[in-house]
Each structure stands twice: as C-alpha cells, then as structure tokens.
Amino acid sequence: MKKLLVATLIASATSFGAMAQTSTTAPTPAPNADADKNAPLPGANSFTEGQAKSRLEANGYTNVTGLKKDDNGVWKGVATNVGAKVNVSVDYRGNITRN
Numbered sequence: 001m002k003k004l005l006v007a008t009l010i011a012s013a014t015s016f017g018a019m020a021q022t023s024t025t026a027p028t029p030a031p032n033a034d035a036d037k038n039a040p041l042p043g044a045n046s047f048t049e050g051q052a053k054s055r056l057e058a059n060g061y062t063n064v065t066g067l068k069k070d071d072n073g074v075w076k077g078v079a080t081n082v083g084a085k086v087n088v089s090v091d092y093r094g095n096i097t098r099n
Contacts (some may be wrong), residue, residue, distance in 0.1 A: 013020035049075070052090040059096055061088060083095035 047055070052075035053064045060081060067077035075090040087099035 012095040015078075024048070036091075036093065036095050039097050040072075040089040040091035041093055041095065042074065043092035045069060045073035045074060045075065045090075045092040047090060047092070047094070053077075055090055055094055056088055056096060061096075 031038035048068075049067050052067055056064050056077075056079055063078075063080040063085075065076050065078050070073050073092055077088055079088045080088060081088075081098070089097045089099065091096075091097075
C-alpha cells in the first residue's frame with residue numbers, strides 16, 4: 001500500500017511540474033501592442049540579425065531587409081507591413097517600432 005501511495009505522489013508531482021512549466025520564449029504581441037512608450041530603447045542587444053528578422057516576421061512584417069545594429073544596440077531596417085514599406089526597429093527588449 002505504501003509503494004502505491006509513493007508511486008501516486010511521484011506521478012502527481014511529475015505531471016504537476018510539467019503543467020507548471022512556462023515558456024522561455026518571449027511572447028510576440030501584435031506590432032506595437034505592448035511596446036514600451038519610449039521604444040526603441042538603447043541597450044546591449046543580444047539578438048542576432050536573424051533573430052531580429054524572425055521577430056519582425058512573427059509580428060506580420062515581410063520583406064525584411066537592411067537590418068543593421070546601430071550605436072545604441074537597436075536593429076534598424078526596412079520591411080513591408082500591410083502593403084506599405086516602413087522603417088522598423090527592434091530594441092534589446094524585443095520592442096518593435098515603425099518610423
């Protein structure tokens with residue numbers, strides 16, 4: 001009986017742990033939905049060019065080109081959004097802004 005109880009507790013703890021896990025990937029909100037009001041924010045940007053491009057694409061931008069990291073650590077480039085060509089920025093927090 002004790003073995004069954006111990007096995008049940010271990011199985012419960014294991015399944016609860018799996019349910020309690022959170023994603024390590026930052027959410028990708030709609031463009032500018034949750035952007036910091038002062039974005040793009042300067043800072044040490046750890047995004048690679050590919051990650052910045054993927055973040056833009058995940059938020060509805062296409063034809064992302066010319067991404068370059070500026071002196072403030074902000075990725076800047078050009079993309080298409082809703083049929084219009086726009087200047088875009090991705091800061092170190094992942095905020096996307098259009099200029």
